Amino acid sequence: MFGLTIWCVIAAYRKGKPKEKAAVPPLQESSEPAQPKDDSPEVLATLRKVAEPHAHLSAVAQALGTDTAHVREVLTRAGVPITDVRMKGRGVSTGVKAADMPLPSPSPSPSPEAPEAVVGPGQANNNDTELTVSRLPSGVQIISVADPTNPARTHVKVIGPIEG
Numbered sequence: 001m002f003g004l005t006i007w008c009v010i011a012a013y014r015k016g017k018p019k020e021k022a023a024v025p026p027l028q029e030s031s032e033p034a035q036p037k038d039d040s041p042e043v044l045a046t047l048r049k050v051a052e053p054h055a056h057l058s059a060v061a062q063a064l065g066t067d068t069a070h071v072r073e074v075l076t077r078a079g080v081p082i083t084d085v086r087m088k089g090r091g092v093s094t095g096v097k098a099a100d101m102p103l104p105s106p107s108p109s110p111s112p113e114a115p116e117a118v119v120g121p122g123q124a125n126n127n128d129t130e131l132t133v134s135r136l137p138s139g140v141q142i143i144s145v146a147d148p149t150n151p152a153r154t155h156v157k158v159i160g161p162i163e164g
Contacts, residue, residue: 043074044102053098054085060095068094078102 043064050059057068057075064071072094075082080102085095134142140158147153 040074040078043071044078044080045104047075047080047096048101048104051096051098051101052088054087054095055101056085056087056090056093056095057082058093059087059090 043060046063047055047060050063057071061068061071072082075096080096081100082094082096083100084092085097086092087095132144134144136142140160143157143159145155145157147155
């Protein structure tokens with residue numbers, strides 16, 4: 001019985017042994033070195049797109065159709081810190097926190113024209129909407145306060161002319 005087992009193992013080994021292949025001609029290398037494609041903007045844009053609010057490296061790699069090592073290399077070159085994060089709908093894994101994500105490239109700056117006036121002519125440039133004091137030429141003072149429970153209402157108090 002043991003002899004038969006040994007014979008079967010040796011026969012299986014010989015049957016599964018790969019045959020020697022003919023020598024494959026080596027690939028001809030060009031004289032110019034291959035320049036790596038800079039896909040940093042694409043990786044960073046995909047990083048912001050898949051973030052919920054954080055992004056796993058595996059989710060970015062899956063969206064790009066590449067591996068996580070490539071994504072990690074691009075993010076390291078861009079100076080983006082990589083830590084353990086929890087992504088919505090997934091568990092905890094290696095990725096980029098929302099606070100560490102680089103902002104998109106800035107849009108062209110606006111032209112240096114004069115800014116439009118924010119306050120209309122004849123209006124006070126006061127943002128204090130809680131208390132407004134007005135004085136009429138007759139000396140009457142009017143105090144108006146916004147109603148905190150109903151923003152459409154205003155409480156008004158008229159104070160008689162001030163003597164003196």
